[in-house]
Amino acid sequence: MQNRKTRMKTGTAIFCLLLCMCFGATASAQEALPQAGQTIDKSNIDTYKHLFPEMFLEAFTTGWELIDPLSITIKDPVDNPVPQPFLEASEKNRGKYSLDAEGYIVGGEYKDIVGFPFPGITPDDKDFVTKFMWNFDYRYKYDDMESTFINFEKRRGTPSTTSVVDSWLMSFQSRMYDDPQPLYETRNDIRSVNFLRVIYPPVQKNFLTLMIRYIDQKKQDDTYIYLPSMRRVLRGEAGQRSTPINSSTQAPDDFEGGFNGRIPEFNYELVGEKRLIVLGNAQLGYTEMKNKKYENVPVETENWMLKDVYIIDIIPKDEKYPQGRKRIWVDKETYWPYYAAAWDRAGALWKVWQTACDVHPMASGDTVPYMKGMLGMDIQLGYAVNMFADWNINGNSLTEADVSVSAMRKKAR
Amino acid sequence: MCKKGLKCITILLAAGMMVFLSISQSPAFQPVSLGDTELNVYGFLRNNYGYFLEDQDYTLNDDKLATNRTWLRTNMDWKMSDAFSLFASVQFVYEPEYDIEEGSVSKLDGKEYSEYDDINDVLREFYIDWNPSSNHNFRIGRQIVIWGESLTVKVGDVVNPEDTRFTFAFANWEDTRIPLWMVKGLHYFDSISSSFEWLFSPNLVGEEYRVNRSGESAQPAAFELVNQRFALHPEDRFLPPYAVGNDGLHAFPPGTVVANPFSRGWSDLSFLGFIPGTGWVPDEIPNVIHEYPDDGLDDARFGFRTSTFLGGYEFGVSYYHTQIYNPVVKRTNETFPSGIPDPSAPAIIRNYYLVHPDVDYIGAYFNKDINVGLIRGEAVYAPNMSYNTFDPTDFDAVTERDYFKYMLAWDLSGALYFDWHKSAPFDISIEHVAEYVPDNDGIQNAIYGTELKKYKPSVGARITTNWFYNLIQTDLIVSYGFKGEDGLIMPLVKWMPAWKDRAFSAELRYIGLFGDNDYEDLGMFRQKDMVVLTTQFNF
Numbered sequence: 012m013q014n015r016k017t018r019m020k021t022g023t024a025i026f027c028l029l030l031c032m033c034f035g036a037t038a039s040a041q042e043a044l045p046q047a048g049q050t051i052d053k054s055n056i057d058t059y060k061h062l063f064p065e066m067f068l069e070a071f072t073t074g075w076e077l078i079d080p081l082s083i084t085i086k087d088p089v090d091n092p093v094p095q096p097f098l099e100a101s102e103k104n105r106g107k108y109s110l111d112a113e114g115y116i117v118g119g120e121y122k123d124i125v126g127f128p129f130p131g132i133t134p135d136d137k138d139f140v141t142k143f144m145w146n147f148d149y150r151y152k153y154d155d156m157e158s159t160f161i162n163f164e165k166r167r168g169t170p171s172t173t174s175v176v177d178s179w180l181m182s183f184q185s186r187m188y189d190d191p192q193p194l195y196e197t198r199n200d201i202r203s204v205n206f207l208r209v210i211y212p213p214v215q216k217n218f219l220t221l222m223i224r225y226i227d228q229k230k231q232d233d234t235y236i237y238l239p240s241m242r243r244v245l246r247g248e249a250g251q252r253s254t255p256i257n258s259s260t261q262a263p264d265d266f267e268g269g270f271n272g273r274i275p276e277f278n279y280e281l282v283g284e285k286r287l288i289v290l291g292n293a294q295l296g297y298t299e300m301k302n303k304k305y306e307n308v309p310v311e312t313e314n315w316m317l318k319d320v321y322i323i324d325i326i327p328k329d330e331k332y333p334q335g336r337k338r339i340w341v342d343k344e345t346y347w348p349y350y351a352a353a354w355d356r357a358g359a360l361w362k363v364w365q366t367a368c369d370v371h372p373m374a375s376g377d378t379v380p381y382m383k384g385m386l387g388m389d390i391q392l393g394y395a396v397n398m399f400a401d402w403n404i405n406g407n408s409l410t411e412a413d414v415s416v417s418a419m420r421k422k423a424r
Numbered sequence: 425m426c427k428k429g430l431k432c433i434t435i436l437l438a439a440g441m442m443v444f445l446s447i448s449q450s451p452a453f454q455p456v457s458l459g460d461t462e463l464n465v466y467g468f469l470r471n472n473y474g475y476f477l478e479d480q481d482y483t484l485n486d487d488k489l490a491t492n493r494t495w496l497r498t499n500m501d502w503k504m505s506d507a508f509s510l511f512a513s514v515q516f517v518y519e520p521e522y523d524i525e526e527g528s529v530s531k532l533d534g535k536e537y538s539e540y541d542d543i544n545d546v547l548r549e550f551y552i553d554w555n556p557s558s559n560h561n562f563r564i565g566r567q568i569v570i571w572g573e574s575l576t577v578k579v580g581d582v583v584n585p586e587d588t589r590f591t592f593a594f595a596n597w598e599d600t601r602i603p604l605w606m607v608k609g610l611h612y613f614d615s616i617s618s619s620f621e622w623l624f625s626p627n628l629v630g631e632e633y634r635v636n637r638s639g640e641s642a643q644p645a646a647f648e649l650v651n652q653r654f655a656l657h658p659e660d661r662f663l664p665p666y667a668v669g670n671d672g673l674h675a676f677p678p679g680t681v682v683a684n685p686f687s688r689g690w691s692d693l694s695f696l697g698f699i700p701g702t703g704w705v706p707d708e709i710p711n712v713i714h715e716y717p718d719d720g721l722d723d724a725r726f727g728f729r730t731s732t733f734l735g736g737y738e739f740g741v742s743y744y745h746t747q748i749y750n751p752v753v754k755r756t757n758e759t760f761p762s763g764i765p766d767p768s769a770p771a772i773i774r775n776y777y778l779v780h781p782d783v784d785y786i787g788a789y790f791n792k793d794i795n796v797g798l799i800r801g802e803a804v805y806a807p808n809m810s811y812n813t814f815d816p817t818d819f820d821a822v823t824e825r826d827y828f829k830y831m832l833a834w835d836l837s838g839a840l841y842f843d844w845h846k847s848a849p850f851d852i853s854i855e856h857v858a859e860y861v862p863d864n865d866g867i868q869n870a871i872y873g874t875e876l877k878k879y880k881p882s883v884g885a886r887i888t889t890n891w892f893y894n895l896i897q898t899d900l901i902v903s904y905g906f907k908g909e910d911g912l913i914m915p916l917v918k919w920m921p922a923w924k925d926r927a928f929s930a931e932l933r934y935i936g937l938f939g940d941n942d943y944e945d946l947g948m949f950r951q952k953d954m955v956v957l958t959t960q961f962n963f
Contacts, residue, residue, distance in 0.1 A: 166892065169922040198617040199733055212925040213466045213962035230736070231793055242570045242598045246738060246791045248798040251838035254849055257894065333841040333849075355846055392847055394893045410614070412558040416731065416738070417612040417619040421553070421561045424501060424511060 044317065045085045051288070051315075052082035062288040062317070064340060066352045066363050069390075070310075076167050077388055077395035078308045088316040089292045091345055091370045091380045096187045097151040101126030110138050114275045115228055116145060122200060122226045124149060125185050125193045140279040140323060143341075148274050150346040151379060152267070153402075154189040155409040156180040159210075159297045160384070160400035162258050163308045167393030171305050174258040175211035175297075179407075180204065181414050184226055188375050188405045197411050200226040204414040205266070207256075208422060215257055217424040219244075221416065222263055228275060234263070237419050244419050253333050259396050260362055260387035268366040268382050269339050269351025270325060282322040287340060289349035291316045293367035293383035297401040308395045310386055311367055319343045334361070342368070345380035355391070363388045367399075374406030461505065467498040467513075467963060472594055474956035480524060481951060482642040482651040482658060487523035490653060490954045493537065493590055494518045495599075497548070507556060513549040516540050519590065528650035529640050536652075537590045544630040549603050561610040566603045569623060571729055571742055573789045573800040574831040576884040576903065577857050580742055580787040580802045583623070583727070585749040587637040592654040592949065593914060593935050594956040602633050604725075618732040625725040631716035634723075635780050636749040641871070656948035659872050714778040717747045727785075739790035746785070751778035752812045755821040781810040781822065796836070803830035811876070813868040825867060828860040847893060853886045872943040877907045880945075884912075894920060903946075910939030910946035931958040 043058050045051060051059050056071040074080045108118040108128045116128055128149055129142040136142060158178045165171040181204045186192035202224045209218040219237035234247030252263040252272070264272040292314040303309065325337040335356040339348040351364040369383035381404065386397040412418060456463040474490040495517050502510045519537035522530070530536040539545035551565025572580035584601040591600060606625035613619070627634050639652030642660075651658065717723035727744030754777045789802035806827040813823040833855040840850040858881040861867060867876040884903035890896065897918040904911040916933035920926050933956045939947020 164893075164922075166895065166922055172922045172925045174925070198615065210464075212927065213468070214920070214926050214929065216466055233736075233793060240596050240598060241575070242568060242601075243575070245575075246793070246798060246800070248793045248835060248837050253841075254838040255847065255893065260893075331839060331841065333846050355843065357843055361846070389847065389893070392892060394847075410558050412612045412614060415612060415619075416733075417610060418558075420610060420619075420621075421555065424499070 045288070047085055047087045049085045050082055051085065053080050059288065062286065064287070064338075064350045064352060064363075066360055067350060067365060070365075074307065075388055075390050075393070075395070076307075077165050077393065078310050078386070078397075081310060081312065083288075083290075083312045083315045085288065086292070086314055086316050088318065089370055091291065091342075091368070091378070093345060094151055094187055094373075094377050094379055097126050097185065098130075099126075100185070100187070100193065101128075101130040104128050105130050110141055110145075114141050121228055122184065122194060122196075126151075134281060134284075140281040141274075143281075143321065144274050144277075144279050144323070144325075147270075147341060147346045149185065151185060151187065152182065152381065153180060153373075153379070153404045154182055154186040154192070155407045156402055156404050157407045157409070158400050158402040160398050161297050161300050162396050162398050163300075163305060164258055164396045165308045165394070171308055173211065174209060174215065175301070176258075177208045177210055179206040179409060179414055181409050181411075183411075188373065188377075189408075195411070200230075201411070202226040205263075206414045206418065209257065217422075218257065219419050219422060220256060221414070221419055224273075228273075232263075232273065235416050235419060237423050239424060242423065244416060244423070259398075260389050260394060261364070261385070261396075265351070265353075265362075265364065265387070268348040268368075268385060269364045270337060270348060272325070272327075276328055278326045278328060280324040280326070282324055282338065284319065284321055284343075285340070286317055287320050287349060288315050289318045289320075289340075289342075290314060290365065290367045291318055291349070293369050295367075296383055296399050300399040308386070308397045310365075310397060311384070318349065320349060330356075332356075342380070347380050347382065359391065361389065361391050363390060371402060371404055373404045379404060458502075462503050464501040464503075465498065466501075468495070468960050469963070470495040470497075470958065470960040472591075472956055472958050474594060474954045476524075476653075476951070477953040477955065478951050480651070480653070482649060483524050484527045484650055485523055489522060489524060490592075490952075491590070491594070491956065492520055493595075507554060509553045511549060511551055511553070512547070514546055515548045516546065517590075522653060524653050525650060528642070528652050530652055542630070544633045559612045559614070563608045563610070564606075566605045566629070567608065568598070568601050568603050569606070569608060570598075570601075571744075571789075572787070573791060573802040573833065574855060574857065575833075575853065576855050576886070576901075577831065579829050579831045579857065580785070580789055580804050582744050582746065582785045582787075582804070583725075585634065585636045587633075589637050589639045589652065589654065592952055592954070593912070594933055594954075594958065602629070602637070604629060604634075606725075616732065617734065618730060620728065620730055622728040623726065626721060627717055627719040627723055627725065631719075634717045634719075635747070635751070638750075654949075654952065656870065657942040657951070659943065661873065661943070712753070712776045712778055714751065715780070717780050723747060723782075729787075737790055737792045740788070742785070742787040742789070744785045744787075746783060747780035748783050748810050749780065750812065751780055752810045752822055753777070753814050754779040754781075755814075755816075755819075779822075781824075783809050797839070798835040798837070800833040800835070801831060803828065811867050812871060813866065813876075815866065823867060825861055825863050828862075829858070830860075831855055831857045845889065845891070848890045850887055850889045853888075855884045857882050857884070869944055870948070874943045879907075881906050894926075895922075896920075905939075905945050908939055908941075908945035908947055910937070910944065910950075912937050912946060927962050929958075929960050929962075931960075932956075933958070 045059060053071045056068060060068055069075055070081045072080060104126055108116050111117045127146040129146050132139055132142050160176055162174045163171050183195040183197060184202050186195060205222040207220040209215040217239045221235040223233040232252060234251055235244055236247055237244045255262045290311060293311050294314055295311045320340040320342055323339050323341060334353040335358060337351060337353045340350040341348045347368050349366050349368060353362040355361040365386045366382050367384040369381050370378050371381040373379055381402060384398045384400055388395040472491045472493045476488040476490045479486060497513060497515045500512045504510060517539035519534050521532060521534045549566050551563050551567045554562045569583040570581055571583060584604055586600045587602050588600055604625045605628040606623050608623040610619060610621045639655035641655040641658040642649050642651045725746040729742040730740040732739055756775050783806050785804050785806050787802060787804040791800040808824040809827040811823045811825060814821050815823045835853045837851040838849050858879060860879050861876060864876050864878040869876045882903060882905040886901045888899045899916045901914040913936040916931055918929060918931040920929040936953050937946050937950045939945060939950045941947050
């Protein structure tokens with residue numbers, strides 16, 4: 012009897028041990044993390060698929076026949092801190108602002124917002140996701156910036172093509188390094204301007220786009236375009252923010268890593284938190300890519316690393332908006348999205364984006380988190396674009412006149 | 425046979441150029457670094473090939489070739505420094521001789537429309553930009569200036585004259601503008617979010633290039649019986665059986681009658697009233713001399729435009745002093761020069777001139793993004809504008825009346841998405857345009873004896889979208905004039921493949937016109953229905 016009890020105890024113990032080993036092995040497989048120097052490609056993507064958005068996994072297998080199947084190399088994570096002056100300014104906002112019923116910031120004048128309006132928020136805040144998105148919207152990008160970028164584009168079944176764009180960007184609010192700071196006051200209370208000029212291919216040469224966002228969160232954006240074929244500066248309308256610009260899968264609302272919409276025009280849901288493999292220290296820009304030719308759209312394969320993200324769903328309030336839902340995977344610290352995906356109004360996956368983030372040096376010698384490029388794919392129509400940029404952040408001495416409609420007329424050809 | 429061979433050679437030449445360019449490594453010239461400066465060279469090779477769909481009146485044959493125009497344009501953009509840049513645009517054009525114009529006033533061997541030996545044609549633009557600061561810009565040289573808000577008609581867009589001899593609604597509007605030599609300043613004032621643009625043009629282009637150039641219509645009275653192919657329908661209502669006159673007194677073909685009232689002399693043959701076609705008949709028809717605006721300061725053109733952003737509106741005013749670009753007939757009383765004895769001549773005779781009197785355009789415009797779409801508007805007022813109406817009761821016979829024109833538009837862009845075409849919206853633009861002549865008494869419609877309407881409204885619309893990320897673009901343009909019950913329907917499809925970085929495009933366009941009669945509005949062109957294929961290689 013004793014022996015029987017002993018055998019039962021022993022059996023139970025062995026069973027429990029096996030069970031534990033089994034669970035442990037499973038857990039270990041779920042949490043498999045790549046080491047620095049390791050390559051992830053289609054041969055081992057199944058092992059690491061939990062470290063990527065599900066809709067991005069095809070990048071490692073077929074590449075949607077738009078990019079070569081990915082084979083990426085992992086490196087140790089690099090720090091990419093938000094500039095200290097910006098964080099210090101953000102601290103002054105702690106507890107100062109809240110949200111009204113429509114999701115607008117209340118508690119002060121819009122033009123007085125400097126830094127993150129909601130520093131230190133955590134998911135247990137009842138309005139966490141909306142406040143997080145306002146922080147996302149107000150994240151530090153630049154005081155001013157000049158850049159040139161090259162787009163590689165491909166329509167499935169055709170060779171890739173290229174386009175080159177010059178851009179001038181200016182922030183008039185939360186300026187940290189260049190005078191005047193922190194606010195560059197303008198008569199129309201402009202918050203930021205994005206001014207683009209196509210310089211290649213010849214068919215689009217000198218096509219100009221000017222996008223203006225205002226400090227007043229309730230004021231619609233303004234858009235102007237210059238069409239060389241008409242020699243005319245035309246005013247666009249707010250609705251065009253959801254229309255892809257030339258040579259891109261991205262509409263203005265998809266800029267800046269995947270989402271650049273006006274915050275109150277969307278609802279937000281926190282889907283979860285996750286550790287992902289991301290392109291966090293991209294090195295390939297316009298200089299490295301400008302003379303390259305590729306059959307498929309190229310993607311940087313080095314400098315991928317692990318980062319912690321929030322996963323947020325973005326649902327447009329306007330039922331006519333072409334995207335029914337968007338999801339972004341946003342760095343918890345820098346507020347830069349590493350991935351984004353959009354579904355159409357019927358609920359079918361439509362577009363997938365992957366952002367090449369960068370630890371970008373500024374003229375001051377500090378660094379700022381910024382994007383080096385952005386891969387976008389319309390997987391329904393079979394069209395992809397990847398952008399590789401060289402940015403000169405700050406110290407460009409841009410003025411309002413440099414990014415005005417008047418400047419469009421000066422640059423018009 | 426020879427002409428047809430020439431057409432073939434043209435097409436082959438264009439095709440050969442495209443092939444030559446296509447086999448090069450890159451379709452575009454790389455920017456050239458010149459020290460610290462950069463030179464960009466780019467342009468296009470283009471061919472318009474079109475056919476009329478109807479027989480054309482006032483032609484000697486049934487040929488229907490509407491256009492075969494091959495363009496080569498090269499632009500050079502040289503950024504010399506942050507403050508200075510130079511832009512030049514050089515253009516060569518070849519067009520064959522058109523059978524359909526045989527017998528017209530057109531120059532032979534295609535020289536009417538080809539552009540290769542006249543600096544006014546070949547050197548299209550040439551200017552220097554000087555930016556002493558980011559708020560100030562001066563542009564000096566031959567250039568194009570476009571004002572206004574309307575996209576379908578010209579309201580405040582009055583600076584450059586246009587050359588429409590070679591096109592009918594298939595060429596880019598920009599390409600019909602005749603660049604002018606001028607000095608232009610653009611100044612931006614941050615504190616008021618406004619800009620001020622001014623220009624001064626002393627008419628330094630060739631005299632024919634100072635005004636509009638359009639196809640000449642047939643002169644059914646006696647001379648050219650053949651239209652240039654894009655000319656408006658001639659005024660032929662004084663041909664028999666509508667005419668009065670006397671065939672027997674003039675060396676004109678039987679059955680034709682000289683147009684009144686340009687005659688210097690008249691004969692009263694009413695005593696022969698029993699003979700048809702008698703009464704007061706013209707018996708001395710003068711030549712008409714075209715007087716172009718002078719160069720220099722006398723006929724210099726100048727003006728300004730402001731632009732302000734405030735409260736979501738962009739708005740401004742404009743003023744431009746120039747000359748009427750379409751000629752009007754002026755009558756003068758002149759004596760013979762002294763020393764030329766001509767006892768049989770009257771002491772005073774009348775001469776007739778096509779002239780371009782001064783005109784002042786005073787304009788205003790605005791645009792605003794509203795919740796649903798965008799609204800645009802502009803208006804122009806020209807006090808005492810001269811009309812192409814011959815008033816024999818007036819000393820110089822030039823008729824002057826106040827003139828208004830306005831445009832209101834609504835654009836809906838980026839809103840009309842459909843699940844079956846979600847990569848791009850259908851964009852809609854609707855423009856309402858109207859002309860208003862408070863006192864239209866006796867004002868003729870263009871060259872016709874038809875009275876100009878006091879108020880002439882019309883509406884135009886454009887629906888456009890692109891497919892597969894700009895692989896294909898489709899447009900539908902329609903317009904309708906309420907008074908003349910006339911209009912235009914113009915669908916087009918444009919294909920731009922990825923080949924050579926989208927260097928090549930092909931566009932097929934149908935141009936359909938309708939109208940109640942040949943003497944009003946678009947009815948003047950109602951025989952011009954055509955299809956046009958435009959192929960273009962950009963480099």
